[in-house]
Amino acid sequence: xxxxSQHPSRVICKSGTSVKIECRSLDFQATTMFWYRQFPKKxxxxxxxxxxxxxxxxxxxxxxxxxxxxxxxxxxxxLTVTSAHPEDSSFYICSARDFIGAGxxxxxxxxxxxxxx
Amino acid sequence: EDQVTQSPEALRLQExxxxxxxxxxxxxxxxxxxxxxxxxxxxxxxxxxxxSAGEEKEKERLKATLTKKESFLHIxxxxxxxxxxxxxxxxxxxxxxxxxxxxxxxRLFVKA
Numbered sequence: 183x184x185x186x187s188q189h190p191s192r193v194i195c196k197s198g199t200s201v202k203i204e205c206r207s208l209d210f211q212a213t214t215m216f217w218y219r220q221f222p223k224k225x226x227x228x229x230x231x232x233x234x235x236x237x238x239x240x241x242x243x244x245x246x247x248x249x250x251x252x253x254x255x256x257x258x259x260x261l262t263v264t265s266a267h268p269e270d271s272s273f274y275i276c277s278a279r280d281f282i283g284a285g286x287x288x289x290x291x292x293x294x295x296x297x298x299x
Numbered sequence: 300e301d302q303v304t305q306s307p308e309a310l311r312l313q314e315x316x317x318x319x320x321x322x323x324x325x326x327x328x329x330x331x332x333x334x335x336x337x338x339x340x341x342x343x344x345x346x347x348x349x350x351s352a353g354e355e356k357e358k359e360r361l362k363a364t365l366t367k368k369e370s371f372l373h374i375x376x377x378x379x380x381x382x383x384x385x386x387x388x389x390x391x392x393x394x395x396x397x398x399x400x401x402x403x404x405x406r407l408f409v410k411a
Contacts, residue, residue: 228398
């Protein structure tokens with residue numbers, strides 16, 4: 183199956199700082215990448231859909247100025263949590279899909295555990 | 300809006316005790332139903348894609364089936380290493396193309 187990596191796997195930061203999380207598709211070109219957030223023992227909540235070369239589309243209730251998403255190439259998307267606060271602490275997971283588009287299953291990265299002190 | 304509902308929320312089995320997990324969905328025009336396995340602290344691992352009613356897929360002790368309204372993940376003679384959360388998802392048409400919407404998952408515990 184396709185491989186998606188995320189970096190870092192864990193990050194601890196102070197309140198008010200910004201944190202950048204990278205998502206890479208290692209063996210395929212991803213026209214679309216997705217960012218999810220997951221709370222303990224809960225399912226994945228879609229935050230935004232990112233298409234290469236265009237602005238991300240955010241789900242209702244997700245602050246686009248707080249969660250900046252950039253998808254500059256077919257293999258890299260980044261999520262920046264700006265001015266992080268303790269309530270932003272969560273497990274962030276990205277996924278990527280190749281050119282096949284509708285009907286093709288997205289593959290997921292290993293996730294990034296963010297802790298804001 | 301498309302909905303994905305999984306049941307039960309949690310399932311405890313003895314090793315070797317076969318069972319099934321359910322995923323019911325409402326979607327206008329199914330473009331794919333996916334099953335994933337997620338271990339604690341990790342990203343979901345892809346298991347199966349099903350596209351049309353009547354389709355079945357198998358992998359080791361797992362078999363996924365699909366009808367027009369629901370999908371089942373059958374686990375035959377489970378082992379403790381099958382313990383995980385199993386997630387079902389469907390594709391939904393969004394503003395930026397197709398997006399994947401997940402159910403809440405079924406947490407499976409298999410005791411030796």
